[in-house]
Amino acid sequence: MSEGTREQVLEVAARGRTAAADLAPLPRGVKDAALFAVADALTARSAEILEANAVDLERAKESGTPSYMLDRLALSAERLEQIAAAVREVAALPDPVGEVVRGYTLPNGLELRQLRVPLGVVGIIYEGRPNVTVDAAALTLKSGNAVLLRGSSSAYDSNVALVNVMRDALEGTDVPADAIQLVPGRDRESVKHLMRARGLVDVLIPRGGASLINSVVEESTVPVIETGVGNCTVYVDGDADVEMALGILINSKTQRPSVCNTAETFLVHKDIADVFVPRALEALKDKGVTVHGDERVRSYSAEVVEATEEDYRTEYLSLDIAAAVVDSLDEAVKHIRAYSSGHTEAIVTNSQQAAKRFVSLVDSAAVAVNASTRFTDGGEFGFGAEIGISTQKLHSRGPMGLPELTSTKYVFTGEGHLRGV
């Protein structure tokens, strides 16, 4: 696992392909037993994992990595316990494979069934946190897929240790060790080989910032599921309850500003602006949020920074928010269509008509009515686990749980049925 040449990456992908074929027909019990073995090994062998993590941390410190990024990278015995517990939670979820999605008997007597089957070989390209290494491996294994993991080079030693421990744990089970593999190499070149491994890799899921995702989308010939870029909006309608709107705005912006379902813009209907905007500016100021507003928002306070076109497009992931006053719900929708990333948009309104129109016109993965944008999340939606939040329209849109890591297969059964015309 050193270089990451084309041959090495393709060899790993081919081994994944073989493992995927062996994994696909395995019943739930075999996969769950393997997940429990993985969870046990992660805590039993925590010493060597933490040792490898220390190497990553040391390298990161030497290169002047900021402390919040060091925190993301750092493992501890306690964090490993939590990671192992998450693996056991995945084991407890229902197995999507084999579910009959649709089934009926055709007029000619043929019995048709559409069954969930694994996707096959899933490549995950991600940044930062080494817990994603285990998380992604558990979710793909549970859904019957072989995974190719390509984490950040900053977490390389941690990832090597985690994958070694997981693979060793599989050796004692009926799941092939090659169900979990690390893509060799630390440089960009090895990622490129992965992105061109069409026919060996069934899907790539990039998890991370916009630039990572865009580069994978642009360069990959393997099908890609885009995840996680969120430029979310809260629209306060003329008919809104002001207290409710304040609560939703503050929660959407400040409850956890660094994640994709946080609000990055708020829009206010002109009929409620005089009442709402001053109170919103005060509440946001109390939370330390800088507001970037249009002229009408700035007319309420000198502390509002002038918003540029670029502000409305920006996923701040910080204590900043863009703002504008709009003349109508339709103007709010127009703004959202122009600037939103299609993740989550919220409306606060007491009007049934306004809610219906907003839901119908906004073309995003999730639309919230009188609720915080922060609820768009696999855990909150009751999926039990999440591999990411898709902001594309094909295959899956919104939070992706285990069923979203599957494809389907049609099976039709006859008694010598022949086609006439």
Place this chain on the structure above:
Amino acid sequence: MSEGTREQVLEVAARGRTAAADLAPLPRGVKDAALFAVADALTARSAEILEANAVDLERAKESGTPSYMLDRLALSAERLEQIAAAVREVAALPDPVGEVVRGYTLPNGLELRQLRVPLGVVGIIYEGRPNVTVDAAALTLKSGNAVLLRGSSSAYDSNVALVNVMRDALEGTDVPADAIQLVPGRDRESVKHLMRARGLVDVLIPRGGASLINSVVEESTVPVIETGVGNCTVYVDGDADVEMALGILINSKTQRPSVCNTAETFLVHKDIADVFVPRALEALKDKGVTVHGDERVRSYSAEVVEATEEDYRTEYLSLDIAAAVVDSLDEAVKHIRAYSSGHTEAIVTNSQQAAKRFVSLVDSAAVAVNASTRFTDGGEFGFGAEIGISTQKLHSRGPMGLPELTSTKYVFTGEGHLRGV
């Protein structure tokens, strides 16, 4: 509609985007009325359509196009009646948009609904037959999508006439005319602009031969759904009923050899080869089929041509079939994994165990048990219509009907719900 420069193609795509936004919330009644208007116009204005078609036919004859391709290109008053009738059939199908795919109330009282919504702007890149122009337009309109049609240059005049007639018909309805547009240009360059129109086009569906599909997959940054390449297999198990196996083999190969769900290979278990292969060779010969066999198949007849590695990979679409004798069901599966395009594979067997194992191990869009491969078809499956047969695993696999032309949107409704952790 002459040149097909980048600007022109992007302008058409942008108009499609606007039309898609207007189309998305339209109720079924409006869309159906538009489809009936389109159907009526196609027959009312048949004279000008046939005139344009005559220009295409003349040009094709001059360039020495073979007669079976001229037949595909040719329209007639009768064919236009059939095309219009197909549009009315699409109108009669249920509207997938707005269907609640999943819905429940979360423990905190938030009401969660997952609704079907249109994909948005759908680009169809296709060859030959001008009836696809109308077919694709009807299916995309019914599912609330704007379509960008890019047919073959050989059918250019026919397609211009058909699209003009359909757009004129929309003028008298509440559906925007830009719901149906032709991509300008006849050359490869204009297709390239379409394939790079990421953000304006939501999905491209290439319909045609393997080389068209591969080039779109390789070059497109817009998400692609691969359709229609079929290298299908009939496996005759050691436990098969010989008469049934003969019927299924002949039907799968000869009932309509030019389409993607026709069989291109048959594999025979060694235990039944002495009984089955001589009869199969005779029956295939009677139908004019040339068999390309391995050594064991050739031992039964001098008329069997020697099969190369390439034969097992080939989608003949002609009266040719590759053949081999295998030692076991697992060897048949191995052959299929190595050579099949993942469209449809059939097993003929009386053994419940063999059927179960074959279904579980074969990784194709459709698996037939004791039935002809020819049944893999949206019409036969009861979908009422088909935009193509997907052989990829993401989004949709197998025959694609109207629901497969949609995405979904999560809507969650609260009463000021805020997230705590």
